[in-house]
Amino acid sequence: MDFSYSPRLADLKECAVDLARKIMVYEDECEAGNGLGPESRAALRQIVLASGLQAMNAPVAWGGAGLTWVEQVTVEEELGALTNGLWAAVWRPTAAALLASTPEQRERYLLPENRGERFGARAITEPEAGSDPRRIATVAERTLDGYRITGEKWFVTLGDLADHLLVLAIVRPDGAPTLFLVDKDTPGVRLAATPRYTHNFAYEHPHFAFDDVHVGHDAVLGEVGAGLDLVQATFFEERVLVAAHAVGAAERALRLASDWARERVQGGQPIIRHQLIQAMLADSATDIAVNRMLVYRVAWEIDRGGDPKTLNAMVAMAKVSATEAAGRVVDRAVQIFGGRGYMRDNPVERLYRDTRVDRIWMGTSEVQRLMIANEIDKRGLSGLLRFSTAPAETNAGPGEENERPGAENEGPGNGQAPGTRGPLVEGAVR
Numbered sequence: 001m002d003f004s005y006s007p008r009l010a011d012l013k014e015c016a017v018d019l020a021r022k023i024m025v026y027e028d029e030c031e032a033g034n035g036l037g038p039e040s041r042a043a044l045r046q047i048v049l050a051s052g053l054q055a056m057n058a059p060v061a062w063g064g065a066g067l068t069w070v071e072q073v074t075v076e077e078e079l080g081a082l083t084n085g086l087w088a089a090v091w092r093p094t095a096a097a098l099l100a101s102t103p104e105q106r107e108r109y110l111l112p113e114n115r116g117e118r119f120g121a122r123a124i125t126e127p128e129a130g131s132d133p134r135r136i137a138t139v140a141e142r143t144l145d146g147y148r149i150t151g152e153k154w155f156v157t158l159g160d161l162a163d164h165l166l167v168l169a170i171v172r173p174d175g176a177p178t179l180f181l182v183d184k185d186t187p188g189v190r191l192a193a194t195p196r197y198t199h200n201f202a203y204e205h206p207h208f209a210f211d212d213v214h215v216g217h218d219a220v221l222g223e224v225g226a227g228l229d230l231v232q233a234t235f236f237e238e239r240v241l242v243a244a245h246a247v248g249a250a251e252r253a254l255r256l257a258s259d260w261a262r263e264r265v266q267g268g269q270p271i272i273r274h275q276l277i278q279a280m281l282a283d284s285a286t287d288i289a290v291n292r293m294l295v296y297r298v299a300w301e302i303d304r305g306g307d308p309k310t311l312n313a314m315v316a317m318a319k320v321s322a323t324e325a326a327g328r329v330v331d332r333a334v335q336i337f338g339g340r341g342y343m344r345d346n347p348v349e350r351l352y353r354d355t356r357v358d359r360i361w362m363g364t365s366e367v368q369r370l371m372i373a374n375e376i377d378k379r380g381l382s383g384l385l386r387f388s389t390a391p392a393e394t395n396a397g398p399g400e401e402n403e404r405p406g407a408e409n410e411g412p413g414n415g416q417a418p419g420t421r422g423p424l425v426e427g428a429v430r
């Protein structure tokens with residue numbers, strides 16, 4: 001066992017720290033304006049391209065950084081320190097697009113997306129279908145030359161930035177949940193609302209309506225009926241990232257709070273000498289250390305391969321644990337700052353609002369617990385608790401076949417997007 005960063009990981013971490021530092025400059029603008037103006041968006045795009053960390057989950061041959069999971073987590077925890085969801089400025093394609101694009105779709109959507117020229121957003125959730133996407137009411141009626149999509153989608157993150165949407169709809173009359181690539185300028189796609197949320201995010205989460213939207217057969221991502229599996233593959237990937245962000249967010253909050261506790265004098269001494277403040281600092285440091293270990297371990301297990309269902313439950317453990325820990329740490333940081341912790345120009349206040357959604361999106365904490373309990377019920381505890389003694393499996397490369405379990409809240413095939421499993425390509429990260 002070796003817990004030190006390899007030279008490659010240390011370089012990557014430095015690169016991510018540098019990138020986060022450059023993006024951090026935009027936090028105040030984002031908070032004040034609930035988003036970024038076109039000039040700032042364009043400048044950020046250049047900053048990300050210069051870092052070489054765009055599309056880090058995609059193969060180098062497809063214009064991505066080709067990072068393993070441990071490498072992605074190393075980067076993402078640094079980005080997690082950013083407030084206002086600015087980590088989203090470091091774009092990456094969805095696992096669904098990576099796994100299932102045809103060569104034509106790859107040329108049209110995925111490669112431009114990897115270059116930061118096009119953006120996609122996921123349109124899965126509906127008013128009556130959140131935790132249980134099987135309940136969606138959006139339908140895609142078969143027509144002579146394709147499909148006619150009708151329905152409503154809520155909370156579409158990056159929906160303002162995106163030029164195309166990944167829309168989950170039930171193909172009729174087959175009754176098959178299917179993902180469609182829908183250009184936003186297709187007639188019938190309508191922006192229904194742009195609600196305000198607790199956080200002031202870098203981008204919007206609008207609702208969209210689809211009124212008789214005609215798409216061709218070439219709009220189907222993967223196969224008809226494969227929609228839920230692809231959605232789960234995407235959730236799997238996003239949950240790892242959310243967990244990594246949570247660790248980074250918590251560490252930034254604790255660093256700021258401990259600096260303040262050293263500086264702030266009340267009761268005749270710096271508040272860091274007061275034992276009740278010490279307890280909060282100690283609990284927070286422990287929360288972060290424990291969850292960093294868990295997130296890296298899970299990433300390492302995914303890189304090694306293994307039972308997809310067990311990996312899925314491990315990812316759920318990391319998500320629920322890291323996001324709930326971040327909630328505790330950030331809450332304590334606000335408390336340590338006192339009134340100053342409640343002011344919006346303080347990053348801990350923004351992290352307090354920003355991190356709340358991590359317990360809701362990509363599967364709520366309750367849903368993650370159901371997945372963990374399901375693993376315990378079906379396969380027992382060993383896969384979750386014990387370190388592996390088996391040799392690593394050989395990872396499949398891009399384009400190879402993935403197992404696709406279809407059960408609700410089960411894992412994405414082998415739990416890996418293709419770009420993350422090949423050997424590292426030298427120079428992948430500039």
Ligand SMILES: Cc1cc2nc3c(=O)[nH]c(=O)nc-3n(C[C@H](O)[C@H](O)[C@H](O)COP(=O)(O)OP(=O)(O)OC[C@H]3O[C@@H](n4cnc5c(N)ncnc54)[C@H](O)[C@@H]3O)c2cc1C
Pocket residue numbers: 121122123124125129130131132154155156157158197205357360361362363364365366367370
């Ligand atoms: C800011 C934001 C951005 C989002 N971005 C996107 C996006 O880009 N694309 C997209 O498609 N969706 C997006 N979502 C939607 C998000 O994934 C859903 O909000 C989430 O899955 C929960 O669904 P719901 O809100 O309908 O809550 P519900 O599913 O109605 O759940 C309500 C409560 O019931 C609990 N619950 C539900 N089922 C069970 C159960 N079986 N057992 C125990 N408890 C249960 C939940 O845990 C929760 O506490 C976003 C949401 C937000 C807030």
